[in-house]
Amino acid sequence: MQLSLRILSKSLLPLAALLLLTLPLLAGCQDQGPESSAADSPRWVKTAPLTASSAPTLSLTGVLRARYETPMAFRVSGQIATRHVDAGQRVKQGEVLFTLDPSDLEESLAAARAELAAAEAALDVAEADLSRDRQLLNKGYLSRQAFERAELGVRETATRREAASARVTQARNALDHASLRAEDDGVLIDVSGEPGQVVGVGQAVARLAQEGPREVEVNFPARSRPPQTGELLVGEKHITLIRREVAGAADPASRTWRARYRLEAPLEGRSLGDVVQTRFILAEAASQTRFQVPVAALDERGEGPRLWQIVEGEAQPLPVTLEQVTRDHAWVSGDGLEAGEAVISLGTHLLTAGMAVRPLDEKEAP
Structure with a gap:
C-alpha cells in the first residue's frame, strides 16, 4: 500500500509543476486585454470656448x-521794481503785471533827446551856410564845387537829425516797455518774477493762459x-x-x-x-479681434504660443499671438480663431499632434 502511494505521488509531481507554470501566463493574458483596449481608446479632455474681447483700451x-499759453517777458533788460499779480490771478488785457526801475531808461531818453537837439541845431547852421553860399555863387564869389560841398553838408546833418529822432523814439518805447502788461484776457498759471530781480530781454517772468x-x-x-x-x-x-x-x-x-x-x-x-x-x-490693436481663454489652454512648447483644437477626433495645434496674460486668463489673436470655438483648456502640455481625444462634455452628457 505504501509502495503504491509513493508511485502515485511521483507521477503527479510533473503535472502539478506544469499547472503552476501555466497559471501566471493565463492571468497575464487576462490582464493584458483591458490595458491594450484602454491605450487604444481616445483620451478625454476638457474644453472651453473662445470668448471675443473688446478692443484694448488705455486709461x-x-x-x-489752455490752447494758448504765452510766456510773459520784458522787451528791455533791467531790475524789477514792482510786482502787481500772483499765480492763479485772472487779468484783463492791458493790465500792468510788473514794472522795471525806470532810472536808466529815463536817462537814455534824456540823452537821445539831447542828441536830437544837437542834430537839429547843426542842421540849422548848415542850412544858413548853404543860403549864404547860394548868394555868393550867384554873384560869382564862390565856385560851383564849394557850393555842392555845402549842399552835401546839409544832407548829412539832416540824416543825423533823423537818426537822433529815431533814437528818441526807441528810448521812449523802452521806457514804455518798463511796464509789462497782459497781452490778452486770461489766467496767470505761473509767476516767477520778484521785486529786485534783474531780468534780461525775453526772460519769462510769468505765463498767461489765454481765454x-x-x-x-x-x-x-x-x-x-x-x-x-x-x-x-x-x-x-x-x-x-x-x-x-x-x-x-x-x-x-x-x-x-x-x-x-x-x-x-x-x-x-x-x-x-x-x-x-x-x-x-x-x-495698433483695434483692427484685430482678441479672444479670451483660460491660461491653462496656452501651450508654449516649440516655436511660440499655441492652442489645441479638436479636428475630427484628433488634437491639432493652432499658432496664436499672445496679447496679454493674467493669473487666470490670457488674451490671444490669430488667423482662424472664431468666437465660440472650443479649444482644449487643460493638460495641453501632454498633447501631441494627431492624438485621439474626445471632449469631456460628451462623457458627461449621458
Whole structure:
C-alpha cells in the first residue's frame, strides 16, 4: 500500500509543476486585454470656448491746459521794481503785471533827446551856410564845387537829425516797455518774477493762459503711439478728444510721448491744471479681434504660443499671438480663431499632434 502511494505521488509531481507554470501566463493574458483596449481608446479632455474681447483700451491721466499759453517777458533788460499779480490771478488785457526801475531808461531818453537837439541845431547852421553860399555863387564869389560841398553838408546833418529822432523814439518805447502788461484776457498759471530781480530781454517772468479753447495734455508710454481720438471721462459724461499735436520725439527722461488733445465740447467746473481721466483705444490693436481663454489652454512648447483644437477626433495645434496674460486668463489673436470655438483648456502640455481625444462634455452628457 505504501509502495503504491509513493508511485502515485511521483507521477503527479510533473503535472502539478506544469499547472503552476501555466497559471501566471493565463492571468497575464487576462490582464493584458483591458490595458491594450484602454491605450487604444481616445483620451478625454476638457474644453472651453473662445470668448471675443473688446478692443484694448488705455486709461491715462491728463492735465487740463489752455490752447494758448504765452510766456510773459520784458522787451528791455533791467531790475524789477514792482510786482502787481500772483499765480492763479485772472487779468484783463492791458493790465500792468510788473514794472522795471525806470532810472536808466529815463536817462537814455534824456540823452537821445539831447542828441536830437544837437542834430537839429547843426542842421540849422548848415542850412544858413548853404543860403549864404547860394548868394555868393550867384554873384560869382564862390565856385560851383564849394557850393555842392555845402549842399552835401546839409544832407548829412539832416540824416543825423533823423537818426537822433529815431533814437528818441526807441528810448521812449523802452521806457514804455518798463511796464509789462497782459497781452490778452486770461489766467496767470505761473509767476516767477520778484521785486529786485534783474531780468534780461525775453526772460519769462510769468505765463498767461489765454481765454478760449481748452485742451488736455497726456503723456503716453514710449511703446504706445498717441491715437487720433479718445475720451475725457467726467463722471458719467464722456467728451470726445481729437489729437492736435504730438511731440516730435519721446522725452529722454521719462520715455513718454507728449500729446495735446482738443475738447469737442465745453468743460465746466474744472480749472486749468486739474488732473483729468482719459481713455483711448490703442490703434495698433483695434483692427484685430482678441479672444479670451483660460491660461491653462496656452501651450508654449516649440516655436511660440499655441492652442489645441479638436479636428475630427484628433488634437491639432493652432499658432496664436499672445496679447496679454493674467493669473487666470490670457488674451490671444490669430488667423482662424472664431468666437465660440472650443479649444482644449487643460493638460495641453501632454498633447501631441494627431492624438485621439474626445471632449469631456460628451462623457458627461449621458
